[in-house]
Amino acid sequence: MATSLTDGRSRGATRPRAERLFRALCLAAVIIPLLILVILVGDVLVRGVGRLDWAFITSLPSRKAALAGILPALVGSLYLIALTAIIAVPIGVGAAIYLEEYGHDSRAARLIELNIANLAGVPSVIYGLLGLELFVRTLGMGRSLLAGACTLALLVLPIVILSSREALRTVPKGLREGAYALGATHWQSIRRVVLPMALPGILTGTILAVSRAIGETAPLIVVGALAYVTFLPQSPMSPFTALPIQIFNWVSRPQEAFLTNAAAGIVVLLVTLLTLNSVAVGIRNRFQRRLR
Amino acid sequence: MAQRALMVVPSEPAQKPLSDSPAKFEVSGLVASFGDNEVLHGIDMVIPKCRITAIIGPSGCGKSTFIRCLNRMHELTPSARVSGSVLLDGEDVYGRRVDPVLLRRRVGMVFQKPNPFPTMSIRDNVVAGLRLTGGLDRSRADEIAESALQQAALWDEVKDRLDAPGAGLSGGQQQRLCIARALAVEPDVILLDEPCSALDPISTARIEDLLTVLRERYTIVMVTHNMQQAARASDLTAFFLTGELVELGPTAKLFTRPQDKRTEDYITGRFG
Numbered sequence A: 001m002a003t004s005l006t007d008g009r010s011r012g013a014t015r016p017r018a019e020r021l022f023r024a025l026c027l028a029a030v031i032i033p034l035l036i037l038v039i040l041v042g043d044v045l046v047r048g049v050g051r052l053d054w055a056f057i058t059s060l061p062s063r064k065a066a067l068a069g070i071l072p073a074l075v076g077s078l079y080l081i082a083l084t085a086i087i088a089v090p091i092g093v094g095a096a097i098y099l100e101e102y103g104h105d106s107r108a109a110r111l112i113e114l115n116i117a118n119l120a121g122v123p124s125v126i127y128g129l130l131g132l133e134l135f136v137r138t139l140g141m142g143r144s145l146l147a148g149a150c151t152l153a154l155l156v157l158p159i160v161i162l163s164s165r166e167a168l169r170t171v172p173k174g175l176r177e178g179a180y181a182l183g184a185t186h187w188q189s190i191r192r193v194v195l196p197m198a199l200p201g202i203l204t205g206t207i208l209a210v211s212r213a214i215g216e217t218a219p220l221i222v223v224g225a226l227a228y229v230t231f232l233p234q235s236p237m238s239p240f241t242a243l244p245i246q247i248f249n250w251v252s253r254p255q256e257a258f259l260t261n262a263a264a265g266i267v268v269l270l271v272t273l274l275t276l277n278s279v280a281v282g283i284r285n286r287f288q289r290r291l292r
Numbered sequence B: 001m002a003q004r005a006l007m008v009v010p011s012e013p014a015q016k017p018l019s020d021s022p023a024k025f026e027v028s029g030l031v032a033s034f035g036d037n038e039v040l041h042g043i044d045m046v047i048p049k050c051r052i053t054a055i056i057g058p059s060g061c062g063k064s065t066f067i068r069c070l071n072r073m074h075e076l077t078p079s080a081r082v083s084g085s086v087l088l089d090g091e092d093v094y095g096r097r098v099d100p101v102l103l104r105r106r107v108g109m110v111f112q113k114p115n116p117f118p119t120m121s122i123r124d125n126v127v128a129g130l131r132l133t134g135g136l137d138r139s140r141a142d143e144i145a146e147s148a149l150q151q152a153a154l155w156d157e158v159k160d161r162l163d164a165p166g167a168g169l170s171g172g173q174q175q176r177l178c179i180a181r182a183l184a185v186e187p188d189v190i191l192l193d194e195p196c197s198a199l200d201p202i203s204t205a206r207i208e209d210l211l212t213v214l215r216e217r218y219t220i221v222m223v224t225h226n227m228q229q230a231a232r233a234s235d236l237t238a239f240f241l242t243g244e245l246v247e248l249g250p251t252a253k254l255f256t257r258p259q260d261k262r263t264e265d266y267i268t269g270r271f272g
Ligand SMILES: Nc1ncnc2c1ncn2[C@@H]1O[C@H](COP(=O)(O)OP(=O)(O)O)[C@@H](O)[C@H]1O
Pocket: B034, B037, B039, B057, B058, B059, B060, B061, B062, B063, B064, B065, B066, B077
């Protein structure tokens, strides 16, 4: 039987309805989390912004809520992020280059890749325990910034590796061949053609991974970040605190005033995160513009 | 149908005489495969120096594989295997001590899809081969870039924007940029794999003209599935079919008086 385009009154009637319903569900799936996020951020802003002033940012913590500030935690977090990036990015990108460019057919490489994908799903507390045993105790770093950064670096490495591999994989085969056809060695083609092409993608993945580390609390607590620090870290070996730990500490106090401090602390954390991300995205876009 | 075969032959004899040219490549017993799939079943073929040799044949018959065996690009595919011998000026390119990287500096290649490096300017694209493989100072870079772009007939169109990105050029310009890039390495041979299949007729004509000039200095091997192009722009034509060399001869002769029935069927459009 020939099918007419206007055929089937029943289908004509049900399909738009089913389609509308599906659209509505998808829209709800977008709006509901967004709404929750807006409420959360709004709530934090309402409670915290009043407490937020220059003194809050530049003061040391105190037993008196009204005098307490967030400086050591803010500085600690910035140091942590910088160290984490310095450790995780070269190792992660190096591992991705190896897996994608050199070992991509070997069984060992496939096994490693599978394990890396699994590692990305391991709870962060486990990384904290590993960091405590390996960096703090065995390698004798103590409860230092460096130990914290090494632990966070381990935590973000799988994501850095996986997303860098993905970025390397998007470089067209024709460009690699173009380099080989000019008499480039494997390394020369990676260095001059593949890496520059993949850089924006690598940066994007790295930014997402490292910014995940700034909010991590559990592994830092396990590794031994202090909750009450009245000095700024002097070196990578200094004891330290970080924003989420300071916030956690304030939230767990009974007094209302400390809860307000916590809200203000969250605002600082969010602003820091957004600033770092936009700087990083800015850098990435500059590289990307070169490609057009 | 015979007229059609005649039609594609240029009216004036553009071809250079073949007799006086020494062999550049001597290929014998070349077998190439991907895994268990044998794609070339023993090719014997001599490619003369400073001539344009066109390779025609239906798609999938192994044309690309064949020219990729000439500069050892074939072996970059993980499952690829080769046997037989390919002599370049009498030296086996599959010899034990041959470095494929050095070979590829003598045997350049231009691909079907123009592939200028997107991260590089026009100038940097041209000197990419030299820069990739070692140091290159700025003044020499300009000199080499200009001469290669002149040879590729692109200089006048880009001389005012050498620092603009290479990927911003038109398709035909990009392909000539890729030819300039290959020339800058100063090879003896240029392999072209369907260099015009993504281009409009005007860009195609420019590239064909360019090749005719380049054959004074370079040995050129060009794959094409466009028979008119082979007839117009080559001295010698090879017809491949399912991994075998069916016929090789002077272009005018192959298109007017093919020796093999299969060649005749192909050039008269009866299959392929
Ligand atoms: N990378 C590859 N892996 C496996 N088989 C391939 C690959 N490239 C080409 N082939 C096979 O080799 C045969 C010849 O291909 P090719 O040399 O590209 O033909 P042509 O250039 O004449 O169209 C085809 O049958 C194709 O399926």
